[in-house]
Amino acid sequence: MTTPVRVPDLSGASLASLSGEMRSMSPVVSSRQRRWRVPFLFIVLLATVAVFAPALAPYSPDIPANYDAIQNLAPSRAHPFGTDGLGRDVLSRVLFASRISLSLAFASVLLSLVLGTSYGAIAGLVGGGIDRWLMRGLDVALSIPRLLLLLAVTAFWENLPLTALIMLLGTTGWFDVARLVRGEVQRLAQQDFVTAARATGVRGARMLRVHVLPHLVPLLIVNATLSVAATIALEAGLSYLGLGVQPPTPSWGNIMAEGSGGMASQWWLSVFPGMATVIAVLACHALGDALRDRFALDQVPA
Amino acid sequence: MTVSRPLVKTDPAAPNGWAPNDPLLAVQSLRVTFDTTRGLARAVDGVSFTIAAGETVCVVGESGCGKSVAALSLLRLIPAPGRIESGSEIHFDGMNLLTLNEEALRSVRGRRMSMIFQEPMTALNPVLTVGEQIAEVVRVHTKASRREAWAQAVSMLREVGIADPDVRATEYPHQLSGGMRQRVMIAMALVLEPRLVIADEPTTALDVTIQAQILELLRAQRDRTGLALLLITHDLGVVAEMASRVLVMYAGQIVEEAPVGALFATATHPYTEGLLAAVPRLDQIGGRLRTIPGTVPAATDWPTGCRFRARCPHAFARCETDAPELVQVGPSHRARCHLVQEPSHRKAITP
Amino acid sequence: MTIPAAAPLLSVRGLTKHFPIRTGLLQRRTGAVKAVDGVSFDIASGETLALVGESGCGKTTTGRAVLRLIEPTAGDIHFDGIDVRALRGEALRTLRRRMQIVFQDPWGSLNPRMTAGAAIKEGLIVHNLAHGAEADRRVATLLDEVGLQASYAGRYPHEFSGGQRQRIGIARALAVQPSFLVCDEPVSALDVSVQAQVVNLLQDLQRERGLAYLFIAHDLAVVAHMADRVAVMYLGHIVELAPRATLFATPRMPYTKALLSSVPVPDPTANRQRVLLPGEPPSPANPPSGCVFHPRCLHPAKDSDCARIVPLLEEKTPGHFVACLKESMTHHPTSSP
Numbered sequence: 001m002t003t004p005v006r007v008p009d010l011s012g013a014s015l016a017s018l019s020g021e022m023r024s025m026s027p028v029v030s031s032r033q034r035r036w037r038v039p040f041l042f043i044v045l046l047a048t049v050a051v052f053a054p055a056l057a058p059y060s061p062d063i064p065a066n067y068d069a070i071q072n073l074a075p076s077r078a079h080p081f082g083t084d085g086l087g088r089d090v091l092s093r094v095l096f097a098s099r100i101s102l103s104l105a106f107a108s109v110l111l112s113l114v115l116g117t118s119y120g121a122i123a124g125l126v127g128g129g130i131d132r133w134l135m136r137g138l139d140v141a142l143s144i145p146r147l148l149l150l151l152a153v154t155a156f157w158e159n160l161p162l163t164a165l166i167m168l169l170g171t172t173g174w175f176d177v178a179r180l181v182r183g184e185v186q187r188l189a190q191q192d193f194v195t196a197a198r199a200t201g202v203r204g205a206r207m208l209r210v211h212v213l214p215h216l217v218p219l220l221i222v223n224a225t226l227s228v229a230a231t232i233a234l235e236a237g238l239s240y241l242g243l244g245v246q247p248p249t250p251s252w253g254n255i256m257a258e259g260s261g262g263m264a265s266q267w268w269l270s271v272f273p274g275m276a277t278v279i280a281v282l283a284c285h286a287l288g289d290a291l292r293d294r295f296a297l298d299q300v301p302a
Numbered sequence: 303m304t305v306s307r308p309l310v311k312t313d314p315a316a317p318n319g320w321a322p323n324d325p326l327l328a329v330q331s332l333r334v335t336f337d338t339t340r341g342l343a344r345a346v347d348g349v350s351f352t353i354a355a356g357e358t359v360c361v362v363g364e365s366g367c368g369k370s371v372a373a374l375s376l377l378r379l380i381p382a383p384g385r386i387e388s389g390s391e392i393h394f395d396g397m398n399l400l401t402l403n404e405e406a407l408r409s410v411r412g413r414r415m416s417m418i419f420q421e422p423m424t425a426l427n428p429v430l431t432v433g434e435q436i437a438e439v440v441r442v443h444t445k446a447s448r449r450e451a452w453a454q455a456v457s458m459l460r461e462v463g464i465a466d467p468d469v470r471a472t473e474y475p476h477q478l479s480g481g482m483r484q485r486v487m488i489a490m491a492l493v494l495e496p497r498l499v500i501a502d503e504p505t506t507a508l509d510v511t512i513q514a515q516i517l518e519l520l521r522a523q524r525d526r527t528g529l530a531l532l533l534i535t536h537d538l539g540v541v542a543e544m545a546s547r548v549l550v551m552y553a554g555q556i557v558e559e560a561p562v563g564a565l566f567a568t569a570t571h572p573y574t575e576g577l578l579a580a581v582p583r584l585d586q587i588g589g590r591l592r593t594i595p596g597t598v599p600a601a602t603d604w605p606t607g608c609r610f611r612a613r614c615p616h617a618f619a620r621c622e623t624d625a626p627e628l629v630q631v632g633p634s635h636r637a638r639c640h641l642v643q644e645p646s647h648r649k650a651i652t653p
Numbered sequence: 654m655t656i657p658a659a660a661p662l663l664s665v666r667g668l669t670k671h672f673p674i675r676t677g678l679l680q681r682r683t684g685a686v687k688a689v690d691g692v693s694f695d696i697a698s699g700e701t702l703a704l705v706g707e708s709g710c711g712k713t714t715t716g717r718a719v720l721r722l723i724e725p726t727a728g729d730i731h732f733d734g735i736d737v738r739a740l741r742g743e744a745l746r747t748l749r750r751r752m753q754i755v756f757q758d759p760w761g762s763l764n765p766r767m768t769a770g771a772a773i774k775e776g777l778i779v780h781n782l783a784h785g786a787e788a789d790r791r792v793a794t795l796l797d798e799v800g801l802q803a804s805y806a807g808r809y810p811h812e813f814s815g816g817q818r819q820r821i822g823i824a825r826a827l828a829v830q831p832s833f834l835v836c837d838e839p840v841s842a843l844d845v846s847v848q849a850q851v852v853n854l855l856q857d858l859q860r861e862r863g864l865a866y867l868f869i870a871h872d873l874a875v876v877a878h879m880a881d882r883v884a885v886m887y888l889g890h891i892v893e894l895a896p897r898a899t900l901f902a903t904p905r906m907p908y909t910k911a912l913l914s915s916v917p918v919p920d921p922t923a924n925r926q927r928v929l930l931p932g933e934p935p936s937p938a939n940p941p942s943g944c945v946f947h948p949r950c951l952h953p954a955k956d957s958d959c960a961r962i963v964p965l966l967e968e969k970t971p972g973h974f975v976a977c978l979k980e981s982m983t984h985h986p987t988s989s990p
């Protein structure tokens with residue numbers, strides 16, 4: 001077969017008119033492939049901080065004995081992020097909150113991934129009538145606004161335990177993963193190498209594990225990264241409204257809630273957890289975007 | 303229905319210094335390179351040829367030989383990171399194409415020199431009807447009104463053998479079959495009666511009966527308008543049918559050029575011989591095909607000396623040290639091979 | 654149908670595959686694409702039957718339906734006496750070992766995330782034929798057999814050329830030691846010189862292993878080299894079936910004649926009498942009534958019967974089957990269009 005040449009962009013240069021081989025060797029494309037490293041390191045840093053929070057935090061996050069002496073102190077050398085209304089060091093609480101916020105996001109996204117991948121893979125592989133009905137069910141689920149659902153459930157459930165919150169976020173967040181996975185599995189099922197595996201006699205479980213899932217991994221990693229970003233923001237919002245993580249367990253959201261009344265006078269209660277949230281979300285987003293480029297998921301698969 | 307010939311816009315690339323006996327297209331030392339992460343790829347490495355008015359020249363070669371890149375460079379359609387190296391010269395109809403500014407170049411493209419691509423589905427705009435696309439070519443280059451351009455489009459569709467052209471012109475590319483889409487591409491390329499048409503594998507993606515129709519169409523148009531045709535293909539059968547002259551490319555260079563009869567009867571370059579022996583033929587039932595061992599080297603790393611020597615059954619010492627030049631074999635027949643001057647090294651090939 | 658000497662290895666009768674067309678909100682079945690519509694043929698052990706035709710004729714669907722990679726809508730498939738369509742589950746899997754397939758597209762037919770060795774080994778593992786070191790040894794042998802170095806087992810598909818990927822695909826098919834191979838346009842996507850290598854390889858393997866091939870192709874010249882017998886398909890039907898030499902020398906079906914005359918011959922001095930078919934091939938979702946070829950047929954005796962009656966594939970001369978109402982038995986006009 002000759003070098004496939006598609007119509008070049010007459011109004012400007014276009015890489016699409018070269019063969020795939022030429023395109024992948026282009027330096028323009030390869031620099032794009034390295035952009036994930038910085039965000040990734042950042043996330044690793046965040047995760048490390050979260051894990052070692054007890055060692056890094058200068059104080060305990062609980063109410064100290066001398067709380068009335070050190071209430072509502074502005075940031076100082078002793079308390080870099082200040083203290084809150086109950087005398088707790090805000091820096092320590094923010095650090096401990098990172099464990100909560102990050103682990104909550106990771107766990108619920110993991111749950112979503114498992115649920116969504118199973119649903120989507122079954123729909124994609126089985127096809128036919130079952131696929132149609134599964135997708136209709138998904139359409140119905142997608143039509144319910146997630147935020148309203150979460151608000152409704154958390155409003156009615158007083159003192160929601162953390163595991164329940166994780167389950168809630170996880171079971172409401174898997175729908176678009178399912179759709180994505182089903183689409184990708186369908187596309188893969190049409191490829192000759194899957195037919196070849198069937199011709200060889202490979203059965204369902206092995207087919208999924210060896211032949212199909214490895215292709216889903218990049219897709220899932222990107223989706224997971226972006227979902228973590230969204231979930232951090234979502235949980236922060238819920239906790240801010242008092243519906244998510246309940247005090248005294250620290251979460252960036254509920255620390256901000258404490259400071260919401262006195263944003264002018266106790267700005268440190270809003271700014272620092274807010275910045276932490278923003279930085280975490282941005283880092284995850286940047287990583288997700290960069291990984292999407294790295295895995296070339298926006299290009300037509302070869 | 304009569305179609306009045308529309309007024310022609312003033313041509314900013316007016317020919318100068320061109321004598322009637324000069325070839326229509328003269329390419330000299332064309333070099334096209336691509337900057338890749340693995341180094342500089344010399345896709346086209348010193349290609350020179352001419353095409354006379356009304357002549358049909360076929361460029362034949364396999365993947366990676368550079369024929370498509372050479373064709374794209376004639377219309378300066380090479381995208382970054384590729385570039386046409388200085389020292390290359392492309393003269394068309396008295397103009398030096400490499401020194402034209404964009405506006406002048408645009409007036410050449412589509413009107414005096416046009417191109418037919420391999421894959422009509424990707425070359426045609428899916429959101430425009432086929433009639434609109436042909437009409438657009440007319441309107442870009444001439445002062446025709448919308449109505450006149452449309453009329454020309456319909457007339458051209460009829461010319462390329464599409465039944466009910468006024469209905470078909472209102473259809474979108476995806477509604478047409480592969481053969482019809484290719485006819486539409488040909489209509490677009492020929493509507494302004496260019497002097498040179500470059501066809502890059504125009505029938506490769508088509509069924510063989512449709513291919514026969516398309517080749518017949520190209521021949522008819524060629525006879526009607528006297529256009530010169532540069533036909534790029536890997537199919538030696540198509541070459542035998544269409545060409546008056548053939549250029550065989552390998553590893554970015556022309557390795558043999560000859561009139562079509564001479565090429566098939568007295569092919570000299572071992573690569574050409576290998577290709578001819580490797581082609582399965584309908585009139586030779588059964589038997590074993592002779593193969594060319596090995597694979598094409600990478601464009602970033604052309605071998606020293608003769609680029610074909612690793613796969614050549616006749617290679618000898620000089621092939622490694624001296625890169626052969628094109629030498630005369632017969633009338634209008636040249637080959638890039640040391641065997642021409644040193645035929646004693648030609649070994650007998652066991653079939 | 655034609656049975657050369659012993660009982661055929663593969664026997665197909667009335668194979669049909671209709672793909673439903675679903676439209677509307679509730680996706681109701683409104684019609685069908687009749688991709689394959691009553692195809693019958695036999696293949697003897699060690700023989701190559703070529704299935705030729707243009708795009709949309711149903712040859713690829715036929716090849717996959719024979720292996721039940723696509724479930725046939727109707728018809729009988731018997732392999733070595735076994736009723737293929739009646740098999741389920743484990744029995745079908747066991748049969749899969751004996752019937753394998755080589756694909757057209759060297760890029761899509763190998764899993765880009767599996768090494769060549771892993772792809773070839775898959776059959777051995779799945780059927781418990783070999784594991785671990787023994788499997789690796791067999792992979793090395795297979796690679797050698799298809800003309801590749803054993804060290805290639807650890808490389809990924811993107812590191813190979815098109816021709817090499819095709820060889821890996823062939824090695825994969827051979828790993829389970831089949832006796833029958835469906836070759837679905839195995840050389841169409843390859844350069845001429847590479848094509849020759851793979852064609853020779855397939856011929857060698859057939860001789861060494863006694864394989865039977867169903868060779869699907871649109872390139873008649875390649876078929877001229879590979880096939881023992883040739884079946885020509887048009888719009889889901891076999892319209893002509895004959896031994897290779899007979900088909901190329903004396904085709905009787907008007908479509909076959911047109912097909913043969915359309916192939917460009919690499920010889921500028923050849924006398925070319927081209928039969929140009931009028932019009933475009935119809936859609937298999939809406940095939941013409943009666944003989945599916947009749948709207949484009951230029952047979953001098955064509956009449957209204959052709960539009961009403963579906964011609965059967967009949968043996969007009971020994972071994973030569975034609976599906977045409979107007980071609981008589983035993984003899985044919987010496988001057989044909």
